[in-house]
Amino acid sequence: MATVRYELRAGTKPTPEQQTEIAAAAKRPVVYGEDCPRLTEAQLAEFKRVNGAERERVPCTIRLPRETLDWWKSRGAGYTSAMARVLDLARNNAELLRECL
Numbered sequence: 076m077a078t079v080r081y082e083l084r085a086g087t088k089p090t091p092e093q094q095t096e097i098a099a100a101a102k103r104p105v106v107y108g109e110d111c112p113r114l115t116e117a118q119l120a121e122f123k124r125v126n127g128a129e130r131e132r133v134p135c136t137i138r139l140p141r142e143t144l145d146w147w148k149s150r151g152a153g154y155t156s157a158m159a160r161v162l163d164l165a166r167n168n169a170e171l172l173r174e175c176l
Contacts (some may be wrong), residue, residue: 085160132159 081093089097102163107113139147167169 116129 079096081089083089147158150157165175
C-alpha cells in the first residue's frame with residue numbers, strides 16, 4: 076500500500092476526493108510491528124501541542140475599518156483565533172512587515 080501525504084494550508088479544506096480517501100483510511104486498522112511499535116502511555120504523555128495552544132492569550136483592543144472587521148466576522152466562529160494566527164505569521168515574515176509598515 077502506497078503512502079499518500081497531503082499538506083493543507085491554514086484556512087483550506089480537503090477536496091471531496093481527499094475527504095473520501097481520509098474516510099476510507101480511518102476505517103482501516105492500525106497495524107503495529109517491529110518497525111512501528113505501539114506507543115506506551117509514558118511515551119504518549121511526552122507529546123506536546125505544537126500549534127501554540129499553550130501560549131498565554133491576553134485581551135487587547137484594536138481599531139479596524141468596519142469592512143475589515145465584517146470580513147473577519149464572516150469567517151465564522153474562531154475568527155479572532157484566525158486573526159491571531161495571521162498576525163503571528165506576519166510577525167515572522169520580515170518582507171511582509173516591511174511592506175505593511
